[in-house]
Amino acid sequence: MTEKIQIEHLTLQYADGAESLRDISLNVRENAITVLFGPAGGGKSSLLRCLNRLNDLADVKTVSGKILLDGENILDPQTDVIALRRKVGMVFARPVVLPFSIYGNLTYGLEVMGEKRKLRLDEAVERSLRQAALWDEVKERLDDPAIALSGGQQQRLCLARALALEPEVILLDEPTSGLDPISTGKVEASLQELKKNYTILLAPHSVQQAARVADYAAFFLQGELVEFGEGKTLFTTPRQKRTEDYVTGRFG
Amino acid sequence: MQSKLSWQEFIITRAIKASGYSAIVFVALIFYFLLREGLPTLGEVPLGDLFAARWYPIESYFGILPLLSGSLLVTVGATLVAVPFGLGTAIFIAEIAPRWAREILKPLVELLGGLPSVVLGFLGILALAPNLRVFLNLPTGLTALTGSLLLGGIAVPTVVSVAEDALDSVPRAYREGAWALGATRWQTIWRVTLPAARSGVLTGIMLGVGRAIGETMTVMMVTGNAPVLATGLGAFFSPVRTMTATIAAEMGEVANGSVHYHTLFFIGMVLFLISLAVNVTASAMVFRSQKRAERVLS
Numbered sequence: 344m345t346e347k348i349q350i351e352h353l354t355l356q357y358a359d360g361a362e363s364l365r366d367i368s369l370n371v372r373e374n375a376i377t378v379l380f381g382p383a384g385g386g387k388s389s390l391l392r393c394l395n396r397l398n399d400l401a402d403v404k405t406v407s408g409k410i411l412l413d414g415e416n417i418l419d420p421q422t423d424v425i426a427l428r429r430k431v432g433m434v435f436a437r438p439v440v441l442p443f444s445i446y447g448n449l450t451y452g453l454e455v456m457g458e459k460r461k462l463r464l465d466e467a468v469e470r471s472l473r474q475a476a477l478w479d480e481v482k483e484r485l486d487d488p489a490i491a492l493s494g495g496q497q498q499r500l501c502l503a504r505a506l507a508l509e510p511e512v513i514l515l516d517e518p519t520s521g522l523d524p525i526s527t528g529k530v531e532a533s534l535q536e537l538k539k540n541y542t543i544l545l546a547p548h549s550v551q552q553a554a555r556v557a558d559y560a561a562f563f564l565q566g567e568l569v570e571f572g573e574g575k576t577l578f579t580t581p582r583q584k585r586t587e588d589y590v591t592g593r594f595g
Numbered sequence: 596m597q598s599k600l601s602w603q604e605f606i607i608t609r610a611i612k613a614s615g616y617s618a619i620v621f622v623a624l625i626f627y628f629l630l631r632e633g634l635p636t637l638g639e640v641p642l643g644d645l646f647a648a649r650w651y652p653i654e655s656y657f658g659i660l661p662l663l664s665g666s667l668l669v670t671v672g673a674t675l676v677a678v679p680f681g682l683g684t685a686i687f688i689a690e691i692a693p694r695w696a697r698e699i700l701k702p703l704v705e706l707l708g709g710l711p712s713v714v715l716g717f718l719g720i721l722a723l724a725p726n727l728r729v730f731l732n733l734p735t736g737l738t739a740l741t742g743s744l745l746l747g748g749i750a751v752p753t754v755v756s757v758a759e760d761a762l763d764s765v766p767r768a769y770r771e772g773a774w775a776l777g778a779t780r781w782q783t784i785w786r787v788t789l790p791a792a793r794s795g796v797l798t799g800i801m802l803g804v805g806r807a808i809g810e811t812m813t814v815m816m817v818t819g820n821a822p823v824l825a826t827g828l829g830a831f832f833s834p835v836r837t838m839t840a841t842i843a844a845e846m847g848e849v850a851n852g853s854v855h856y857h858t859l860f861f862i863g864m865v866l867f868l869i870s871l872a873v874n875v876t877a878s879a880m881v882f883r884s885q886k887r888a889e890r891v892l893s
Contacts, residue, residue, distance in 0.1 A: 397775060429777040439772035442791045451786070452776035501772075508776065 347373040347542040353408035364389055365566045376543045378557035385563035387546040391514045395431040396424045432505030436517040438497035440489040445481055448489045452508045467507045475503035476533045495526025512542045520548035531556055554578045562586045633860035650822035652855045664825040665835035672743025673750055673807040681754030689762035690784050708752030716816030719745045737819035739835040745813050750803035761795020794881040801877035805870055815840035838862050
C-alpha cells in the first residue's frame, strides 16, 4: 500500500486563538480508513479542513509545514483549490443538503464543473447513490426536495454527493454524530466497501466507532498528535499513557 | 397576589391583541374611506372619459391614463435601477466584503434609507437633472428617467437591507457544502446562497418596489409634472406625472365634494389596489417557491 497523503510539520493557528494544530506529521495510506480521534478541540476538524483547503475561508492566522497529496504540496498558494476540492471530497458532521432536489444535490458538483450531458449525470447519480447504499430508498423520487429525506438518508446523500465527483480522497467529519445506530451502521458498511477504491479519513464521534472502522488511527489531544499506528494495535496495546487513558475511558 | 398577576396578564394579553387587530382595522378603514370618497366618481364621470388620455381637471377632463402610465414608467424604471444595484450591494456586503467593510457599509446604507425624500428631490433638481439634460441633449432635465434614477436610489437601501439580512441568515454550512464540492465563490453565491435566501430577497425587492410606487415628494420635484400619456420608450426622456404627485399637488386646492375631489380619491383607490396587488403577488411567489416539504418541516 502506498502513501497517499504525507503531512509534514503542519502547524496552524486561528486568529482568535481557538483550536489549533502543533507540528503534526502523519502519513495516510491509500485504500484504507485512517481515523483521527480524540476529545473535542483536539484539531481533528482543523486537520480535515486543511486537506481540502476549506480553512482558507476561515480566520486562519498562520499555517506552516507541508501537506503532500500524491507528492504535491497542496498548501502551496499556486494550488488550484477548486480542482483540489474535487479530488478531495468532504462530508460534514451535520448533513448539509443544498436547497435542491435529490438529483440536483448529486449533480451540483458536476454541473459547476461544466458537465451538461444528461446521460453522464444520470450515470453518476445512480453510481454514487449505489455506493452510498441509498439507491434503493430514493430511486423512485429523485426529483423530491432533498430536505424531505430523513437525517440518515440526508447524510448518505451527502456522501453520495461527494462520491459523484469521483474524488480520490474522502474526508468525513463526524459523519454519524446525528444518526441513529441503524443509519450509522449503513454508513460504516458503505465506508468499508468504499475504501477499496478511495482513501478515507474519518473523524469519528466516538471511540467505539474509531475502534470499529480504523485501519489506522491517530490520537489527537489539544492540537498535538499523541500517537499514530495501526488500528488494531492502537486500540488494544497503546504505547502512550494518554492514549490508553482515553481509549479505556479514563477521561474524555 | 394571585389575582393581581392574573389582572396584569389579562390587560397585557388584551393590549397586545388589540394592537395586532388594529392593523387590520386601519387598513379596512382606509379602504372604506377611499371607497366612500372615490366611488362617486364612477357616477359623475363616464367610464370612457375616466380612462381617457387627457388630464385637465379645470376644464373637466378627468382622464387618468397619463397618470397611470407615468407611475408605471417611473416605477418600472426605478425597479430596473434598484434590483440589480440593490442585489449587487447586498451580495457584496453579505458575501464578499471583509468584516470591517461590512460593519461600515451596512449602517451607511441604512442611513441612506432614512434620508427624507425632499432632500433627494432637491439633489435631483440641482445636480441630476441639469447634468442629464446636458448629457442626453434634452430640452429639459425633468423627465421620467430622472425620477426613475432617484426613486431607484430611494428603493436601493430597502432592497439591500432586507436582502442582506436574508443572505446573512443562510447557514454557513450551505456555503461550505458547495465549496467542498468544488464550486467557486461566484457559483456558490448564484446557485446556493441566493436560492436559499430567495424569499427574503424577493420580500426586499417587493418592499423596495412598493416604496417606489408610493413615493411622492421626489417624483413631484423631478419628473416635470406633465400629464402626458406615455406611448413609447421615448417617454422616458420627457416629463411625466405620477398618480402620487397628482394627488399631492392638487388635493390642497380642490373643492371638497367636487368631481375633481372624488376623482383624486379614485386615483388613491387605484394606487391602493396596485400596492395590494404587488404585495399579494409577492407573498404568492414566496409561498409557491417554498416546496411542500419545506413547509411541512418549517
